Amino acid sequence: MKSFRIGLLGFGTVGSGVYRILEAQRAQICARLSEQTGTRIDLSIKRIFVRDINKYDESVRSLMTTDAQELIDDPEIDLICELIGGDTLALDLMHRALAADKHVVTANKMAIFTCQNSLADMARKKGKAFRYEASVMGVVPIIRVLKESLASDEVLELCAIINGSTNFILTKISEGASYEQAMEIAQQLGYLEADPSSDVDGYDAMYKLGILTQLSTGHFPSSTEIHRVGIGTITAEQIESARALGQKIKLVARLQRTDDRLLLSVQPEALTSEHPLYAIDGSLNAAALTMRYAGKLFLSGAGAGSYETATAVLGDILSIAAQG
Amino acid sequence: MKSFRIGLLGFGTVGSGVYRILEAQRAQICARLSEQTGTRIDLSIKRIFVRDINKYDESVRSLMTTDAQELIDDPEIDLICELIGGDTLALDLMHRALAADKHVVTANKMAIFTCQNSLADMARKKGKAFRYEASVMGVVPIIRVLKESLASDEVLELCAIINGSTNFILTKISEGASYEQAMEIAQQLGYLEADPSSDVDGYDAMYKLGILTQLSTGHFPSSTEIHRVGIGTITAEQIESARALGQKIKLVARLQRTDDRLLLSVQPEALTSEHPLYAIDGSLNAAALTMRYAGKLFLSGAGAGSYETATAVLGDILSIAAQG
Numbered sequence: 001m002k003s004f005r006i007g008l009l010g011f012g013t014v015g016s017g018v019y020r021i022l023e024a025q026r027a028q029i030c031a032r033l034s035e036q037t038g039t040r041i042d043l044s045i046k047r048i049f050v051r052d053i054n055k056y057d058e059s060v061r062s063l064m065t066t067d068a069q070e071l072i073d074d075p076e077i078d079l080i081c082e083l084i085g086g087d088t089l090a091l092d093l094m095h096r097a098l099a100a101d102k103h104v105v106t107a108n109k110m111a112i113f114t115c116q117n118s119l120a121d122m123a124r125k126k127g128k129a130f131r132y133e134a135s136v137m138g139v140v141p142i143i144r145v146l147k148e149s150l151a152s153d154e155v156l157e158l159c160a161i162i163n164g165s166t167n168f169i170l171t172k173i174s175e176g177a178s179y180e181q182a183m184e185i186a187q188q189l190g191y192l193e194a195d196p197s198s199d200v201d202g203y204d205a206m207y208k209l210g211i212l213t214q215l216s217t218g219h220f221p222s223s224t225e226i227h228r229v230g231i232g233t234i235t236a237e238q239i240e241s242a243r244a245l246g247q248k249i250k251l252v253a254r255l256q257r258t259d260d261r262l263l264l265s266v267q268p269e270a271l272t273s274e275h276p277l278y279a280i281d282g283s284l285n286a287a288a289l290t291m292r293y294a295g296k297l298f299l300s301g302a303g304a305g306s307y308e309t310a311t312a313v314l315g316d317i318l319s320i321a322a323q324g
Numbered sequence: 325m326k327s328f329r330i331g332l333l334g335f336g337t338v339g340s341g342v343y344r345i346l347e348a349q350r351a352q353i354c355a356r357l358s359e360q361t362g363t364r365i366d367l368s369i370k371r372i373f374v375r376d377i378n379k380y381d382e383s384v385r386s387l388m389t390t391d392a393q394e395l396i397d398d399p400e401i402d403l404i405c406e407l408i409g410g411d412t413l414a415l416d417l418m419h420r421a422l423a424a425d426k427h428v429v430t431a432n433k434m435a436i437f438t439c440q441n442s443l444a445d446m447a448r449k450k451g452k453a454f455r456y457e458a459s460v461m462g463v464v465p466i467i468r469v470l471k472e473s474l475a476s477d478e479v480l481e482l483c484a485i486i487n488g489s490t491n492f493i494l495t496k497i498s499e500g501a502s503y504e505q506a507m508e509i510a511q512q513l514g515y516l517e518a519d520p521s522s523d524v525d526g527y528d529a530m531y532k533l534g535i536l537t538q539l540s541t542g543h544f545p546s547s548t549e550i551h552r553v554g555i556g557t558i559t560a561e562q563i564e565s566a567r568a569l570g571q572k573i574k575l576v577a578r579l580q581r582t583d584d585r586l587l588l589s590v591q592p593e594a595l596t597s598e599h600p601l602y603a604i605d606g607s608l609n610a611a612a613l614t615m616r617y618a619g620k621l622f623l624s625g626a627g628a629g630s631y632e633t634a635t636a637v638l639g640d641i642l643s644i645a646a647q648g
Contacts, residue, residue: 021476021617029476032542038448124362133473139618141465141473149457149465152345152353152638218356293345294463294635297625307617314476323647 002039004321005046007071007102009093010083011056011064013190014107014134017310018081018317019045019060029318036322043321047071068093072100079320081313082106087114098122098130105316107134107309110198113207116220129320134312136208137162137285139301141315146215150294155216157290158255159276162208164283164303165191165199166231166251170268171281174239174248191283191304201230202251205266209253213264216255221264229267242270248278326363328645329370331395331426333417334407335380335388337514338431338458341634342405342641343369343384353642360646367645371395373408392417396424403427403644405637411438422446422454429640431458431633434522437531440544453644458636460532461486461609463625465639470539474618479540481614482579483600486532488607488627489515489523490555490575494592495605497563498572515607515628525554526575529590533577537588540579545588553591566594572602 008015022029022045033041049068053061071077072093080097082104084090091111097104104123106112112119112132123130133143137160146155161167168191172182183200186192198204206226214220231251242249247270256263271278276288276298285303290296302308332339346353346369357365373392377385395401396417404421406428408414415435421428428447430436436443436456447454457467461484470479485491492515496506507524510516522528530550538544555575566573571594580587595602600622604610609627614620626632 017617025476025478028478032475036448038451124360127362139473139615139621141469144468144473145465148643149463149468149639150635151356151642152349153635154349154352291463291635293341293631295626295629295632297463297623299621299623301621302619305619308619311474311477311615311618315473318475319472 002041002324003076004041004043004079005074005077006044006317007074007077007080008045008048008083009068009071009080009090010085011048011050011060012083012085013306014309014313015048015083017306018083018313019048021307021310021314033318033321037324041321043318046077047074069096072096072102077102079103079105079317081317082108082111083313084108085110087111091115094119095122098126098128101126101128103129103320105131105313105320107132107313109135109204109207109211113210116222117211117214129323131316131320132211133316134309136211137287137299137301138164138303138305139308139312140285140287140299140303141312142212142287142299143215144315145297145299146212150291153294154257154292155255155289156257156292158212158216158253158287160212160253160287161250161277161280161285162212162253162287162303163199163202163205163251164285165196166202166205167280167285167303168283169200170231170234170239170249170251173236174243178236200232202228202266205251205253209255209264209266212253213255213262217257217262219262225264227265227267231268234268245270247272250277250280252277326365326648327400328365328367328403329398329401330368330641331398331401331404332369332372332407333392333395333404333414334409335372335374335384336407336409337630338633338637339372339405339407341630342407342637343372345631345634345638357642357645361648365645367642370401371398393420396420396426401426403429403641405641406430406432406435407637408432409434411435415439418443419446422450422452425450425452427453427644429455429637429644431456431637433459433528433531433535437534440546441535441538453647455640455644456535457640458633460535461611461623461625462488462627462629463632463636464609464611464623464627465636466536466611466623467539468639469621469623470536474615477618478581478616479579479613480581480616482536482540482577482611484536484577484611485574485601485604485609486536486577486611486627487523487526487529487575488609489520490526490529491604491609491627492607493524494555494558494563494573494575497560498567502560524556526552526590529575529577533579533588533590536577537579537586541581541586543586549588551589551591555592558592569594571596574601574604576601
């Protein structure tokens with residue numbers, strides 16, 4: 001029997017989802033892993049770092065610590081799963097985890113963008129895995145698809161809705177809500193960050209497009225290479241006149257490759273009803289890919305949510321555990 | 325530097341696609357693999373088994389042999405890629421390849437169904453990889469998604485169009501063609517097998533649903549467990565009256581799990597315009613998944629085609645090469 005121990009950094013929306021799914025599915029997950037690898041594998045969360053233990057349920061407190069270094073120093077922990085968010089402490093802890101020879105899984109697009117994915121280089125040098133499927137498009141396995149399924153192919157165009165919050169807000173406005181009302185509903189449903197500007201001004205989508213661009217072209221773009229316009233400039237009149245033409249305004253992330261040029265943008269676009277992203281409403285995410293050899297591919301699913309995003313995190317963790 | 329040599333069985337639609345993509349993309353593919361693994365990897369096709377060498381272009385003949393055993397006995401060959409089809413010779417050669425300690429990649433749903441995926445067990449025992457992404461839904465990475473991305477989750481429902489030929493025929497009939505005309509066009513475009521009954525009677529979709537069922541539930545169903553009705557029973561009047569109601573008739577593969585019951589079917593269904601598969605016309609494939617934790621996920625793309633299917637085969641080959 002082989003043990004595989006996870007150290008969890010953060011116990012918010014996604015972290016608690018990972019914990020609860022593992023709690024409910026651990027027997028099946030371990031059985032599946034054991035069958036895949038031919039070795040009995042016992043996988044579990046050993047320790048959880050949080051800032052304030054008293055905020056949480058009695059049932060999980062025994063696993064919790066306020067000392068993140070404790071997880072990194074623990075020789076029994078094989079993998080650090082970073083779900084704190086932000087690009088300061090999170091980035092520092094991921095570097096320290098790799099330096100301590102642990103695999104790292106994260107959902108943190110901002111940290112990856114900030115370090116231009118230098119974590120991936122560091123992981124390679126250390127011979128450890130660094131995976132971040134949940135950082136882009138929630139349950140939609142766009143990273144695995146680009147990196148593994150389509151590894152022999154070239155992306156010619158990618159056109160995607162990768163920020164569920166703004167898509168939800170625009171959907172609400174097109175249904176008749178004012179901008180302020182739509183923002184309020186989104187905030188109540190937990191679709192917006194405490195500081196909503198990351199979503200509304202297109203930064204969140206920019207981080208994600210940066211990650212997808214590196215996977216598609218090998219080049220990690222800086223923020224100056226991505227033309228970025230948020231949804232704050234859209235007026236109710238524009239949405240109304242788009243609707244009169246049978247169109248919808250969406251915040252679209254776009255990568256286009258023409259010969260040696262690479263065009264990257266995050267901006268509101270009016271889409272006709274024939275467009276594959278036209279029907280993607282609410283907090284859904286979707287990507288339409290045009291590949292040199294594979295042709296067109298379309299993927300959609302929940303772009304956020306506790307359990308939804310947690311399945312993407314767990315997909316990464318289980319892949320690493322299966323490879324030993 | 326590490327070499328990774330492929331032995332190709334068959335040089336038909338998909339086999340020649342694999343060869344041509346590798347020819348065009350080999351430098352990029354090897355660079356990508358080397359970057360991923362930190363070791364310089366030189367990947368190439370070493371030998372191709374065909375029945376009649378004279379049928380092929382001079383440029384590839386030097387790689388060809390009519391003796392399949394030669395590939396299996398070659399100690400330099402790491403991986404056998406089976407693209408002959410059928411369940412007699414192909415199945416025998418895959419068994420022999422695994423017995424000879426080679427990885428195996430195939431697109432052969434019929435062979436996997438016939439042996440109830442015993443090749444996967446054999447590969448596990450031998451410590452070799454057995455991958456078959458291209459056997460179901462062409463470019464759509466449904467197998468990787470179920471097996472890896474959603475490994476922590478449970479499929480509650482799967483509803484899919486997984487046979488492009490019959491979908492193409494039904495689309496043509498709904499556009500006004502007769503059944504015979506539609507069959508003829510499909511045959512001319514290479515969408516139908518020499519013996520079209522595998523597509524038309526729903527066997528091809530049944531094989532694929534069998535594979536998806538094992539990935540979703542762990543159980544490989546026999547043909548008696550899948551309720552199967554082909555498209556031959558559909559009349560032009562039924563298609564017309566569906567259209568009058570704003571519906572389309574499609575050959576739908578379905579898996580439904582309710583408590584301890586598993587319902588499996590391949591049959592024509594009339595879909596309303598709200599159904600996620602309604603817009604899937606022509607030879608496209610698509611799957612709508614409902615997961616316990618990840619919620620709804622939708623994937624679509626080309627279900628057939630030389631280059632399209634070849635990218636799925638190559639995705640498997642490159643994953644194996646990257647894992648060494």
